[in-house]
Amino acid sequence: xxxxxxxxxxxxxxxxxxxxxxxxxxxxxxxxxxxxxxxxxxxxxxxxxxxxxxxxxxxxxxxxxxxxxxxxxxxxxxxxxxxxxxxxxxxxxxxxxxxxxxxxxxxxxxxxxxxxxxxxxxxxxxxxxxxxxxxxxxxxxxxxxxxxxxxxxxxxxxxxxxxxxxxxxxxxxxxxxxxxxxxxxxxxxxxxxxxxxxxxxxxxxxxxxxxxxxxxxxxxxxxxxxxxxxxxxxxxxxxxxxxxxxxxxxxxxxxxxxxxxxxxxxxxxxxxxxxxxxxxxxxxxxxxxxxxxxxxxxxxxx
Numbered sequence: 001x002x003x004x005x006x007x008x009x010x011x012x013x014x015x016x017x018x019x020x021x022x023x024x025x026x027x028x029x030x031x032x033x034x035x036x037x038x039x040x041x042x043x044x045x046x047x048x049x050x051x052x053x054x055x056x057x058x059x060x061x062x063x064x065x066x067x068x069x070x071x072x073x074x075x076x077x078x079x080x081x082x083x084x085x086x087x088x089x090x091x092x093x094x095x096x097x098x099x100x101x102x103x104x105x106x107x108x109x110x111x112x113x114x115x116x117x118x119x120x121x122x123x124x125x126x127x128x129x130x131x132x133x134x135x136x137x138x139x140x141x142x143x144x145x146x147x148x149x150x151x152x153x154x155x156x157x158x159x160x161x162x163x164x165x166x167x168x169x170x171x172x173x174x175x176x177x178x179x180x181x182x183x184x185x186x187x188x189x190x191x192x193x194x195x196x197x198x199x200x201x202x203x204x205x206x207x208x209x210x211x212x213x214x215x216x217x218x219x220x221x222x223x224x225x226x227x228x229x230x231x232x233x234x235x236x237x238x239x240x241x242x243x244x245x246x247x248x249x250x251x252x253x254x255x256x257x258x259x260x261x262x263x264x265x266x267x268x269x270x271x272x273x274x275x276x277x278x279x280x281x282x283x284x285x286x287x288x289x290x291x292x293x294x295x296x297x298x299x300x301x302x
Contacts, residue, residue: 003031014112018142022110024155032083160260168266172296176264191247248284
């Protein structure tokens with residue numbers, strides 16, 4: 001399903017790991033990888049350089065060095081029989097990545113995250129986070145702690161797909177089902193937020209435990225309707241009713257307990273100007289997950 005994969009790199013360890021995943025997916029799906037690097041333009045201080053009114057481009061030396069490094073990256077792909085091309089642009093990194101993803105009609109963008117732990121891995125305004133907020137194509141975020149992989153097998157053997165029945169999460173489920181192959185396992189998780197304390201139930205004369213159980217059964221029934229019969233053999237369905245905490249805590253805890261190597265989540269198809277994504281469940285998961293996270297918008301059809 002991933003024929004056109006865009007992999008922006010900054011030549012860090014994180015982007016090097018991201019390229020490994022991009023190559024593995026391209027080989028598995030018979031696709032091609034476009035390895036992209038953006039040389040950022042800068043504006044000179046107007047007080048010190050009042051005559052420089054246009055952005056300053058990178059030097060020829062920096063451009064030549066970037067070309068050589070991109071060539072090294074692409075050599076890895078060609079040596080493994082994977083189609084690849086290099087793209088070198090100038091400008092704002094996020095704008096150029098988003099523009100190129102649209103021009104290529106990319107099926108997937110694969111990006112590395114910062115080499116930090118937990119919630120410090122993605123900072124407000126970082127390149128990866130800004131792309132996550134605005135990209136219409138699915139984005140696969142790879143942290144430096146993600147397991148190393150080769151191209152000889154499917155990169156994901158245990159996939160966790162979080163579903164809240166929104167259009168975006170259903171699009172994510174479609175991708176999760178398509179990614180599962182061979183003996184790989186798909187765990188579909190629905191988390192219900194239900195925080196009514198038993199004492200309050202007693203005060204209004206109804207059984208909170210019974211109501212929580214009903215919520216779980218209803219969620220489980222909805223999940224069963226979503227998963228095709230032919231996919232059931234390698235698919236587990238799980239509904240959790242929270243007594244406390246947030247859904248992202250349960251998603252992360254489940255991924256760690258089940259030793260998942262991919263989390264798939266839907267992201268609401270908001271406009272690029274709407275930055276509500278910061279602080280959402282998906283963003284919390286991307287920030288803290290030890291494994292790669294694939295975020296999918298509801299608009300995935302071409």
